[in-house]
Amino acid sequence: MKRFAALFAALDGTTRTSAKVAALADYFREAPEADRLWTVALLSGRRPKRSVSATRLAGWAAERAGLPEWLFADAYAVAGDLAETIALILPEPARPAERSLAEWIAEVRALAALPEEEKKPRILAAWEALGGTERFLFNKLLTGGFRMGVSQTLMTRALAQATGIPEPELAHRLMGDWSPERTSWASLVLADDPAADLSRPYPFCLAYQIEGDPAALGPPADWFAEWKWDGIRGQLILRGGAHHLWSRGEELITDRFPELAGARDLLPPGTVIDGEVLAFAGGRPLPFAQLQRRIGRKSVPRSVLAEAPVVLMAYDLLEAGGADIRQRPFAERRARLAALLAALPPEAPLRLSPEAVFDDWAALARLRERSRAAGAEGLMLKRRAAPYLAGRRKGDWWKWKVDPFSIDAVMVYAQAGHGRRANLYTDFTFAVWDGDDLVPFTRAYSGLTDAEFARITAWVRKNTLERFGPVRRVRPEHVFEIGFEGIQRSSRHRSGVALRFPRMLRWREDKPAAEASTLADLRALLDLYG
């Protein structure tokens, strides 16, 4: 664990990307194989699940440190991180012991299966063995919230430096359903056989939002446009008679969308399609809220299946006849995709994402204005000559989303953030006017600069009207422009609406609270787009 803690400290101790990558590459050269493998797993989102409740952990730590629970809670509120608070308040380790990262993770995973009373002595023993950063990291693994501030892309780059294997190749090898227990460094990272796993997806190609005038992209003829659908980006894999559906977050979601099993009978094995899972009926996509009913449950009731059937809106063909065709130009891949889907019956759970045809950039801009009417959230632009690249890159793919909905709202409650934002008021509740009443309708916690958060924090402290635990009711004085991507009816909220991706677009210091938007404004949006 010492070597891993040193890596963590090195990553935490610099803001320079090159230094982070170098530290990781060194680690991948030096650390024991099992630890390396676990590090790759942790940095690609394969964390062990929480193995003990936060309340228990806090209680045991306070007891061990000889502190009352209220004082632990006060300290936690200031540190903003449970794992860190515990690591800081415990006495120095009485019996320091060195075990590898892999061994500690095995301990954390073993704990998950034990009854509560057996967890406690083992966790106390771990706290006696580990000090400083190691104790903090162990706690992070225990609470299931482990993050290292290094993206998967950077990790892959470091791995490429350490092994000499090209980055895109590594990105592909690290996709899919693997775990350090069932594989080895040699077979996962070094073996030149990504197809060994029939379910393995390709790394998704992602786009940046276009900035400025799309005309800067060059001749319109070089570009293909289509709607940017608002569903779940997915990759459908048909190989060896089975099918697998992966989300962009590398989650296997096959069983949540049984409709797509039909693709096995309609398309040849050795086919991989990139597309968007959409709730779809009557020839058009249903609001995202309908698709939401299908997320987060393992099995789908018949009624929901009937009311919110899904299709895969196909964007791209990555594998055909068992061959990886990602290096072929987009125009060719798209043509082959179209040919493949053309023969499908209309009730098939796959559709070809229609092209948004345009002659000049002005025409495309007009199309974009109609996105919402088409049930889309904007346009995607793809260079016809481009290969299918791994990860988020600038150059060949762009998204051109419509401007978000926006509403001017009054801040009414504030709550402090966690981690990097501990001690700063960053989570706010916003309200709109309903006559003389302010009706809360959404929370938002992103979109301001650190300096703005610091300024509003100082204001919140001086303008608190009431406290409810960590939440403060504040003087209704400040107006913020709230942006969001969608609106739907909700019986769970007093305002009767729920927003999608709400965030603060800007602090309207020019606007008095009395001039903020009204509930009627929100309802008008709901009637149009809900």
Place this chain on the structure above:
Amino acid sequence: MSLADRGRLAAGAARARVPAMARPDLLTVTDRGIFCPAGGFHIDPWRPVARALVTHGHADHARPGMGAYLAAEGAAPVIRHRLGVPVQTLRFGEPVTIGGVTVRFHPAGNVPGSAQDQGERAGGVWVVSGDYKTEADRLSEPFEPVRCHTFVTECTFGLPVFRWRPEAEAMAAVDAWWAENRAEGRVSVLGAYALGKAQRLLAGIDAGAGPILTHGAVETVNAVLRAQGLRLPPTIRVTPGLDVRAYPGALVLATPSALGSAWMRRFGRASTAFASGWMALRGIRRRRAADRGFVISDHADWEGLNAAVRATGAARVIATHGYTASFRRWLEEQGYEAGAIETEFAGESLEAPEPETEAETEAETEAETEAEAEAAETGTAGAGAAETGAAE
């Protein structure tokens, strides 16, 4: 805290607690600050009063506009320099009678000359700690526990998550970082408060390892302290004309707010760090976006506060300046007669202003052009606001 200090404080704790004196007491709180009615003086008042006892020169303790100032000998030069006022002085331990109260100052270990103010009348003794640090460093007079009935204690770091490593270990970490940067040909810029922290670092690190440059605000304090006889290693003030390339691998001591400003540009691809007790918290460390955070504080940590309280033997302990609500409740549960004073402009301690006067810091940020000056100011304002959480 050194082992010797721990031993000394523990010995103090072993003695019986001194019972609180009858009240109305020797100390009260007015809208101007902590007041001693019998002596007719305030201690570290935040608004103008006729007579002020000032524990030390940090801006939240030494404020302008008082009719008369009394401070410990070692703290006076900085106060005179910063406020431009005459300051009467006392040596540590030397008694003076004001009204019917015998006043003495005792070392607090926060900055050179920083004092705990003690008052005594008719057998009743109180001590107002000012800012204090129980572990000795190589700069300030070491903290001395004082027996008293009532102890008014700061609690800037009055939560159990704050526990410092020994002085030598903390300084060695700075040395290692500087050495690493020197080896890579990079300048090391270390943000530290201009009064106290910067000089403590100068006295504690391996200063001979390379050239040391200073921000104007730091160098101004260096000059004042050198003039009063404190020995500091040689430093070079950063001025607009200074060719920083002539000092490869230099260590630059800067004010915390200079770190985010245009003033930094001259050092190129520098490694940056802060030295502050707040660096104990990862969230604050990350928010500051420096490469490193050294946990070096001029205040007592959790154990230091508790040991200091025990060593006074006081039965009555008043928490001020910091996590007052938490620390007060903790003291109460430990069996003390506990109270709290919310100092004005502080409220929650994380909101406390930087001990440097902003004006001084900005005046000393010698920007080369008008535009740069503006950028520096905006940068300073931004960083200053963002770091309310990190002010010490």
